[in-house]
Structures are given as C-alpha cells and as structure tokens.
Amino acid sequence: MSRIRVLVADDEPLMLAGIQAVLESAPDLEIVAVAEEGAAAVAAAGRGPVDVALLDVRMPLLGGLDAVDAIRAAAPGVAIVMLTSFGDEPSVLRALRLGASGYVLKTCTPEELLRAVRAAHAGDAYLSPPVARQVIGLIGPAGAAGAERRRAAGDRLARLNPRETDVLRLVAEGLSNAAIGTRLRMSEPSVKTYVSRVLTKLDCANRVQATMLFRTSAGE
Structure with a gap:
C-alpha cells in the first residue's frame, strides 16, 4: 500500500521538528518535502509528487493563506490542511473559501493531526472542534x-x-x-x-x- 506523501511548511524550527516527528511515527505517511516559508512550499508542491500539504498560516515571504491559492494553481491535486496557533475568523473563512480541506490548531493532539492529514487525502474535510464551532457560528x-x-x-x-x-x-x-x-x-x-x-x-x-x-x- 502506497504511503501518503506530505509536504510540511512552518517557519518555527521547533514546531516543524515536532510536526515531522508526529508524521514520521505513522507508517502510512511519508514526508517528501519540508519548507520554512510559503514560497518554498509552493515550489515544493509544484515539483511534487505531494498528496497533502500541511501549511502554517503565518509564514515569511508568502503567508500560508496566499500559499493555498498558489499551490492550488501549481498543483491542483494537492489537498491542503492549515495548521495555526490562531483560530481567527478571517483566516479560517479565507482558508476554507480558497479550498483548504482542513484547519487544525497547533494545540491539537498528535492523533488529531494525523486524522486531519488522512481525511484530507481521502477527500474528506477536518476542522479542529473549536474551529468547527466557530465556522458554524460565522456562516449563520x-x-x-x-x-x-x-x-x-x-x-x-x-x-x-x-x-x-x-x-x-x-x-x-x-x-x-x-x-x-x-x-x-x-x-x-x-x-x-x-x-x-x-x-x-x-x-x-x-x-x-x-x-x-x-x-x-x-x-x-
């Protein structure tokens, strides 16, 4: 069975290392590219092959939200999950309207992070529970x-x-x-x-x- 190929982008070295450790613990996932800023993430997605891109919302040079749009143009088949410390309303709605398949807070558990990546790859969607409640409130x-x-x-x-x-x-x-x-x-x-x-x-x-x-x- 082929593994899910994941691109990880985060500008915080410690957080990036933690995310890598979580993903590498899963036998069905494979990290194929790592980036510390948005432009590098877009380039890596374009080179491929990437199944799921896990992007920090706030990165230098090109923010994660702008990277969503660029990745969808460069590699339409890549599913995108946003990872952030913030659940602010504008970021959540913009990410979802741009086509992100998931939005996960950095306070999530390792299991939740893996669930989000797998759901995105399967064509499903995943929102951290606090974000899901926020979205339901926002669209009312x-x-x-x-x-x-x-x-x-x-x-x-x-x-x-x-x-x-x-x-x-x-x-x-x-x-x-x-x-x-x-x-x-x-x-x-x-x-x-x-x-x-x-x-x-x-x-x-x-x-x-x-x-x-x-x-x-x-x-x-």
Missing part, C-alpha cells in the same frame, strides 16, 4: 444580508437531484464516504462519484465549502 445568516446569502445558497443547491442532495446532507453531517455508503446503501466508489458530482455542480473546491453552503441555505 442574520438580517437582510443573511437572507440574501441563504437565498443564493438555496439557488445553488437547487442544481442537485434528490440523491445528490441526500449525499450532501450527510457530507454536511461530517460523515466519511464509507459511512455515507452504509447510510444510503451505496458502494463507497459510488459515493465518491456522487460527492465529486456535487462539488462540480455547486462549484465548490471541497467538502468544507459544500458544507458551508448547505448550512447557509438551511439558515444554521
């Missing part, structure tokens, strides 16, 4: 502007057929492809195909964006 519509966001989100969701809507609803609940397949009595490859179709129809980069859209339409 309020007032006239919220009503417009809810209407626009509903218009986009109307592109889906009933089965695709069922799949999206379970994606929004945080279920994996395997769990969705069990719930809907579908094979995991079929679920993967449906999820891909949903993301394309909704013009979403990943499951996190689709979840945000679904929750916005529901007024959550």
Whole structure:
C-alpha cells in the first residue's frame, strides 16, 4: 500500500521538528518535502509528487493563506490542511473559501493531526472542534444580508437531484464516504462519484465549502 506523501511548511524550527516527528511515527505517511516559508512550499508542491500539504498560516515571504491559492494553481491535486496557533475568523473563512480541506490548531493532539492529514487525502474535510464551532457560528445568516446569502445558497443547491442532495446532507453531517455508503446503501466508489458530482455542480473546491453552503441555505 502506497504511503501518503506530505509536504510540511512552518517557519518555527521547533514546531516543524515536532510536526515531522508526529508524521514520521505513522507508517502510512511519508514526508517528501519540508519548507520554512510559503514560497518554498509552493515550489515544493509544484515539483511534487505531494498528496497533502500541511501549511502554517503565518509564514515569511508568502503567508500560508496566499500559499493555498498558489499551490492550488501549481498543483491542483494537492489537498491542503492549515495548521495555526490562531483560530481567527478571517483566516479560517479565507482558508476554507480558497479550498483548504482542513484547519487544525497547533494545540491539537498528535492523533488529531494525523486524522486531519488522512481525511484530507481521502477527500474528506477536518476542522479542529473549536474551529468547527466557530465556522458554524460565522456562516449563520442574520438580517437582510443573511437572507440574501441563504437565498443564493438555496439557488445553488437547487442544481442537485434528490440523491445528490441526500449525499450532501450527510457530507454536511461530517460523515466519511464509507459511512455515507452504509447510510444510503451505496458502494463507497459510488459515493465518491456522487460527492465529486456535487462539488462540480455547486462549484465548490471541497467538502468544507459544500458544507458551508448547505448550512447557509438551511439558515444554521
């Protein structure tokens, strides 16, 4: 079984060493590149092959958020997980809207970090629990502007057929492809195909964006 190839970028040497130690402890992961600033991370992703890029939000020369955009342009197949000491609202939303598959706080456990990398590689999404609660609060519509966001989100969701809507609803609940397949009595490859179709129809980069859209339409 091939290992997940990971790029790690962080400008703090001690933190970088700690992240490497955690990833190297997992038999299914392989660190293929290390960078201490954003531009080097983008270059490494472009050279490849990289499956998952683990990026610090705040780095010199090119910040992690700007690096997300650049990596998605240079290597669209790379899943991106943001790692940061901060759960500030602008950074969280911008990272998710740019297409990051995960957002993990540096206070997370080693197990949580590994879970985030594996989820990103599997096409799933992972947010540290404090970040997930923050995102749900941020996307809750309020007032006239919220009503417009809810209407626009509903218009986009109307592109889906009933089965695709069922799949999206379970994606929004945080279920994996395997769990969705069990719930809907579908094979995991079929679920993967449906999820891909949903993301394309909704013009979403990943499951996190689709979840945000679904929750916005529901007024959550």
